[in-house]
Amino acid sequence: MVQSVRRAASILRELAAAGPRLGVTELAERVGVAKPTVHALLRTLEAEGMVEQDAETGKYRLGSSLLLLGNAYLDTHELRTRSVTWADGLATRTGEAVWVAVLTGDHVLVVHHAFRPEGAVQILEVGASIPWSTCALGKALVAAGPIADQERLLAGELPVLTGASVTDRAELTAQLEQVRRVGYAVEDQESTLGDAGIAAPVFDRSGHVVGAIGIVGPVERLLVEPVRQDHAVTVRETARNLSRDLGATRTSHRRGA
Known part of the structure; x- marks a missing residue:
């Protein structure tokens, strides 16, 4: 398995399960990965629209692209x-x-x-x-x-x-x-x-x-x-x-x- 993909999936699951927003430190602790790695993964996920960062708190939440994927899953x-x-x-x-x-x-x-x-x-x-x-x-x-x-x-x-x-x-x-x-x-x-x-x-x-x-x-x-x-x-x-x-x-x- 590709480790980076697994880690990105773990981040998405944590955001889905833990509530509306989590910070880099919280996600690093939950996923068990170093903060720089989590930050890099979040930036990539953000660029793809899968997570969004709150401008005021700096914390992350799930992005709108996931809704499109979810609807596509249901439709097919x-x-x-x-x-x-x-x-x-x-x-x-x-x-x-x-x-x-x-x-x-x-x-x-x-x-x-x-x-x-x-x-x-x-x-x-x-x-x-x-x-x-x-x-x-x-x-x-x-x-x-x-x-x-x-x-x-x-x-x-x-x-x-x-x-x-x-x-x-x-x-x-x-x-x-x-x-x-x-x-x-x-x-x-x-x-x-x-x-x-x-x-x-x-x-x-x-x-x-x-x-x-x-x-x-x-x-x-x-x-x-x-x-x-x-x-x-x-x-x-x-x-x-x-x-x-x-x-x-x-x-x-x-x-x-």
């Missing part, structure tokens, strides 16, 4: 492109907001958001990043993914976002086994108090999981019976149809070794 992502119609249909059938997400590291990234029909003012969540263990989308993705990835993620950090967030590895393992049995995952206020989610994995033509689609909304609407079961069946059916749209067959769904 096959899962997102194929999911638009299915997500709209799922939102109409359930009356809830729909998210489509992919797994990036130990978080899920929302790549498409269909608003809840006839709802109150809603915030577009495209680009939101959520710890995999705290949402139905993440559990659906990990349960359907390679066993090695599941073991690695279970061994890693399990964040606590609410009092309902699950940090017991045995309990999470049991939940993932349940997802594989029934074909969908459920989240009960583990990411945001008052909110719940139901999601199912999406597969491509090779049979590998490429994302997940699910509904999110108030727990009193999503998880009350018999609505909960009706929603689960609808989400699972939509995920299967989206998978077929991506080329998957009824027998192609599989897990990596």
Whole structure:
């Protein structure tokens, strides 16, 4: 790997995770690189529009060029492109907001958001990043993914976002086994108090999981019976149809070794 590229990527990740602005000294400490090296990398990133320097404080923030790259990623992502119609249909059938997400590291990234029909003012969540263990989308993705990835993620950090967030590895393992049995995952206020989610994995033509689609909304609407079961069946059916749209067959769904 090219070391300078890795360091530049680390700087961008730190700026994305730590807040609006960081100085050269702060970035050098976080990345573990000498200040002159960090300064040189920042100058290069600034020239490319990937970071911007505040004129008053001298600190750096992410630049507008990254937004163009992010939009290009979304526009060329096959899962997102194929999911638009299915997500709209799922939102109409359930009356809830729909998210489509992919797994990036130990978080899920929302790549498409269909608003809840006839709802109150809603915030577009495209680009939101959520710890995999705290949402139905993440559990659906990990349960359907390679066993090695599941073991690695279970061994890693399990964040606590609410009092309902699950940090017991045995309990999470049991939940993932349940997802594989029934074909969908459920989240009960583990990411945001008052909110719940139901999601199912999406597969491509090779049979590998490429994302997940699910509904999110108030727990009193999503998880009350018999609505909960009706929603689960609808989400699972939509995920299967989206998978077929991506080329998957009824027998192609599989897990990596």
